Amino acid sequence: MLEIKNLHVKLEEEDKQILKGVDLTIEPGSVHAIMGPNGSGKSTLSYVLSGKDGYEVTDGGASLDGADLIDMEPEERAALGLFLAFQYPVEIPGVGNMTFLRTAVNAQRKARGEEELSAADFLKEVRAKAKSLKIDADMLKRPVNVGFSGGEKKRNEILQMAMLEPKMCILDETDSGLDVDAMKLVAEGVNALRSEGRSFLVITHYQRLLDHIKPDVVHIMADGKIVKTGGPELALEVENNGYTDILTEVA
Numbered sequence: 001m002l003e004i005k006n007l008h009v010k011l012e013e014e015d016k017q018i019l020k021g022v023d024l025t026i027e028p029g030s031v032h033a034i035m036g037p038n039g040s041g042k043s044t045l046s047y048v049l050s051g052k053d054g055y056e057v058t059d060g061g062a063s064l065d066g067a068d069l070i071d072m073e074p075e076e077r078a079a080l081g082l083f084l085a086f087q088y089p090v091e092i093p094g095v096g097n098m099t100f101l102r103t104a105v106n107a108q109r110k111a112r113g114e115e116e117l118s119a120a121d122f123l124k125e126v127r128a129k130a131k132s133l134k135i136d137a138d139m140l141k142r143p144v145n146v147g148f149s150g151g152e153k154k155r156n157e158i159l160q161m162a163m164l165e166p167k168m169c170i171l172d173e174t175d176s177g178l179d180v181d182a183m184k185l186v187a188e189g190v191n192a193l194r195s196e197g198r199s200f201l202v203i204t205h206y207q208r209l210l211d212h213i214k215p216d217v218v219h220i221m222a223d224g225k226i227v228k229t230g231g232p233e234l235a236l237e238v239e240n241n242g243y244t245d246i247l248t249e250v251a
């Protein structure tokens, strides 16, 4: 599904190399987690995959279902089924949440050569999915994320994900700033979306999210590279001993 090979990335503006050869293969239906100290390049990896400006791929590459991602526009990547939930969801004043969701869903359907959802079908679907994420009707009418609490923003991202039905979902520190109840709700939303054809890359600094979203594979990233890969037990090792032991071991 997602294949990252020897990915090297530097900042466009500065001569600073951030990713220094990332290799990662994510199979359909699996959940991979990336953990790592602050500044190791986790967010940069998710930004480069989603097509954010400001980064230059200097070597290697990434593909989704065999299609080269790097030269694609962000909306082409989305149409292919890539979804990124940001660490800090943006507020969009003046754009109603419902309008935003409907526009996004229909743009994606169009890009896939599918018919638009009728207003009635869209409403039915968005209401059912919002309800399961405990998002109330009022939040659907408000401008996107404006005045939402941290937990509401994250749940709203999961709602976007549920509506867009992506194949490859990347969640960048979606647990940051959430209390335990909000985190559980987000995790439940993700778990409900797990399926055979859909994969997840869950980026997190802490282990606690992985108590609720059980990963198949855990990677440790440090200084722009994946330095260790293992099963869920690797996350527990980080929880118990921090990163120092692992980093010393691989050094």
Ligand code: ADP
Pocket: 011, 018, 036, 037, 038, 039, 040, 041, 042, 043, 044, 045, 054
């Ligand atoms: P993580 O998500 O693992 O905490 P990041 O990908 O955010 O790490 O950052 C990796 C490194 O790249 C850090 O040293 C960070 O300061 C640097 N970096 C990332 N983006 C920029 C930028 N736009 N300008 C300057 N430095 C950046």
Ligand code: MG
Pocket: 038, 039, 043
């Ligand atoms: Mg960070």
Ligand code: MG
Pocket: 042, 043, 044, 087, 173
């Ligand atoms: Mg980050």
